[in-house]
Amino acid sequence: MTSMSFTDAARLCLTSKYATFSGRARRAEYWWFSLVYVIATGVVLGLGFATETPLLGVLLLPFIVPMLSVSVRRLHDTGRPGWRMLIALVPIAGPIIYLVGMTVDGTPTANRYGPSPKAVDTLAA
Template identity: 40%
Template sequence: MLDIIIRPWLHAFTFQGRATRTEYWLFALQLVIVIACEFILLLGAAGSSGLAGIGIVGAIILIASFVFAFIANLTATVRRLHDQDKTGWFYLVQFIPMVGGLIFFVLTLWPGTPGENSYGYDPREGDYSGSMARVFS
């Protein structure tokens, strides 16, 4: 279980590979919690003056964390689509007016292809590349 929580953070800037539904949704939840906690801390530090009181350093920290969260979420979503043997360009389906968000949501909930696909090994079965190296070493 700990691997599912830590793996997306280690691959925050990697588009290669696959991500299970559990890994994807736990990571999305973690990002929301981290951003919310950061926002609450910055507002607490600003005091009663609200967003105007966070200052330039607080604003830079907030913007940098939003950029990091966007990139990390983008890469996790692409890996989630790879799990279904779909290209990362399916990410753009969410921009179709009226129905795109629903289609995108269903895609993230859809189960991945069992076994290895064109984007790598099945993360539910584990990485067997190391075991094959041990056989031939």
């Protein structure tokens, strides 16, 4: 099994799987891209405060679609539908339930969303 790095996750989510809502995503892909998203948000917000230009937040728009798509694929990896991410909208408990769900290991075998990404990586190696 090959491990996914920070740059691998960023490249994959921002290029070939930019708006791919089908299939499955490993935990590493989701969490590394989440880190990319948080860093980009921090940089843009920091620049916005430093230059007193609130419109710099528009620079984050290209990151919304890949963040949603990798979240849906991560839920698929655990056997849950993408609509399950709406649980995060429930006050207080929703975000906690959502984050716990994202930390759970995916199903080790194929599920209705496709083959296990770990198994595919093992076969490709």
